[in-house]
Amino acid sequence: DTAVSQTPKYLVTQMGNDKSIKCEQNLGHDTMYWYKQDSKKFLKIMFSYNNKELIINETVPNRFSPKSPDKAHLNLHINSLELGDSAVYFCASSQETTSTDTQYFGPGTRLTVL
């Protein structure tokens, strides 16, 4: 009964390719997030959706496009992959967007761009 799941777990690809990472949560939460964790383990939020609507869009290249087909899913599509996109990408969810809501994280997708 995985609460927040991501696929794939590992993704190795060439520069210039387009790839997608999928995220699903079965917690009934309204809000989902994408975070990027770099090689120094620094975590930074990229996007947040609430009930399928984009509410947070940090300074992320427009090669990154999140898509939320329903409130249980938030996928991340990346065009024209670059070496600097190599990182671990975490999906998370919370009941709401309030300050005290606990965010539940997925296991991460390790993206390696060669």
Place this chain on the structure above:
Amino acid sequence: AQSVTQLGSHVSVSEGALVLLRCNYSSSVPPYLFWYVQYPNQGLQLLLKYTSAATLVKGINGFEAEFKKSETSFHLTKPSAHMSDAAEYFCAVSDLSNDYKLSFGAGTTVTVRA
């Protein structure tokens, strides 16, 4: 804008010894503070959070943290380390000034010696 500083990127403790991880925050408005743990190759899991109620917060796995406004600190402690506590620990802050987005510290790696 809020930020978090974790003092010490690596902490090594003996099994049974006190674990102390330091976190200082900067926030212009009342903050909400969190400690997350990341075990190897896993996502982040909430240990505890401060939400302006009691200043001493107890979390899972025997961890606790104390909010000290005068010192702008939220240090994490555990009286007796266990081998299973070896992990990466992240302090995070959110507040109204940043639309309650979580801002993470750089993380502290804890190793436990037998």
